[in-house]
Amino acid sequence: MGILNGNPKDQPLHYGEVFDIWSFSMKAKGSISVYRAYQYHAGDKDLKKILGDLINQAELESEECDQILIHNGIASSPTLPARPEAKLEDIPVGARLTDPEIAALVSADTAASMVICSQIMGKSIREDIGALFGKYHMTKAAIGLKILEMNKEKGWLVPPPLHVKRPELVEA
Template sequence: MGILSGNPKKEPLHYGEAYDVWQFSMAAKGCLSTYRLLHYHAGDKNLKGIIGDVINQAELEISECDEILIHNGLVPFPALPERPEARLEDIPIGARFTDMEIAAMVSADSAAGLVICSQIMGKSIREDIGMLFGKYHVTKAAIGLKALRLSKEKGWLVPPPLVVERQLEEALR
């Protein structure tokens, strides 16, 4: 049996996997800090629920990635300090993120996360690493879909230019 056969968790990480897991954990820690801030700014109950979902997902990603790093003798990026709690009413209107802005940030971050997870999955030779990021990919896609549906429902979605007239003309031909 070769070094890359058997239990994937006993296989060594290659340098790309080690860096990707470390970088992903670092990014998740930054996102966690940001999402907690955005949770204080959000006014819509459903949006707060989605932010709660991304907070829980970031905490899971941090926990699982840091566990892999520590198990492989690597030091994870340090946790960021907790933000002090704030009430929406205490945040001045000019300094407050709107629900529309928050929904767009969550959607954009989910989309970027999909790309990153796909790249890590494609580079991984350890099956457990590829599957872990596949799991993250599916969760990010589901959260992104919830954010999209909420944005459509609330009228927060600003679509790019739509090619409606051209499609209508072609359909009439």
């Protein structure tokens, strides 16, 4: 007889899984609010589309994580109030985030989120939890690739120092 056999959804969550799922849901809810603010600041249509994709993904993540928590008798993280809509023209120039700034912020946030997904996958003992965060990781990787391509295309990418000097190959 094995330990924790059967349907993973019927198995208890360990404390680390509870904390990670609750925290991830809270982060997703915060991301929805912040990404909506970024949408109001963004002028570029491609950036707005990616922000829409990020909002949709964060809404899905918070909903799925909350369902797991509630199913296990744990209160979900609080939902933030809806952000009032703003028009780009109404935001003072000195207070406005630029499109390259927003793109850099969502790039870094997406990369950090992938790291968190990997950590949660590594700590999970329930297969369904590991698989769920594997799904989130793959989705974030795909969105991250879109962000990278957009940053390159628009000239917004700020690369680290590039190694351009290469050793000459010697044929034997």
